[in-house]
Amino acid sequence: MREAAYENYFWQNEKIRLRPWREEDWECLYNTGFDTSLGRLAGYRVSFPPTASEAKEYSKEVENCKTKDGRTVFAMETLDGVHVGRIIFSLDEERHGTFGIGLRIAKEYQGKGYGISAMKILLQYGFMERRLNKCSATVLETNEGSIKLHKKLGYDQEGLLKESIYMNGSYHNEICFGLTKTMYLKSISNTCEKSEHREYC
Template sequence: MREIVYENYFWQNDLVRLRAWSPEDWEWDYYNNFDTSAMRLGDCEVPFPPTVLESKNFSEKIANLSNNTGRTYFAIETLEGTIVGRINFNNNDERNGTFEIALLIDRDYRGKGYGTAAMKILLQYAFMEKRLNKYCGSLLEGNIGSVAMHKKLGCQQEGLCKENIYTNGRYCDEILFGLTKEDYLKMIDFTNYTKR
């Protein structure tokens, strides 16, 4: 097989590359399912104890950009090929032009900008290729890293649903963020966009 040249590749930037999730990525899923704090912040609940079979089945189900879960899943890799996270894209409301993105970064790679870099790729795809109009994000209170990332991306806090999510023995607030295409266009560097 020929060596792949990535210099004009849409699905990467100076920090990460997105690729289709693969059935072989099940070990990453299995390992990260043991991070209960991250699972609670992302899914707003504590999952049952992980199993190898569950991770293999889930990885098979979401592999190869399959959309049979309603979401399209990507692996987030460094440019050297190390998997550092998973991100998914949900644009099931094309009529209204809204979409969601969710991600999980491995605990060993958090705070290094990988999540923000991956979000930038999917935001560009949604706004500039899919003609979508608004990103909608929903975060559990206490998700400090995701709140900071959303602000860095230019998202605005649009609301607070008080005591909307029950987890860890209490009702927690749900923080709503949004980013319109108009606001996105004010922030992006078109010289970098046109190079892709």
């Protein structure tokens, strides 16, 4: 099979490429299940010990961009093909134009800009291709990395849910973030000249 040409590929930018989740990606899912601190930040809980069978079953259910419970799972790869994590596009309510994005990156690949780069692709997809109007997120107040990421992307802090999460023996606050299409367009206007997708400028 001829090698794919990515020069005009929507699902990548200068740092990251998104591709459909594959059944064989189960091992990445399985291995990240051993990082309890990551699980607490992403899922607000301590999960039962991961199993290969559970990871394989989930991977089979969401492979090839199948939508499960309104969620579409993508694998995140570097431009060299290194699998660094997964990102989920979650359609909350199409009638109201609301959606969310969740991601999980293996610890050794965190802090390299992969998360924000992948988020930019799905924000562009949600706002410019799906006609959606608002992307919302709730973040644990101790998740400094996620808070910083959302602020960099132009999200506004819309509220605080006090002591709404119980974890590790105590209650924690959740920060509510929101990004509307109008805010999104404003946030990218300053960097539009550098964008690979100038058709949206």
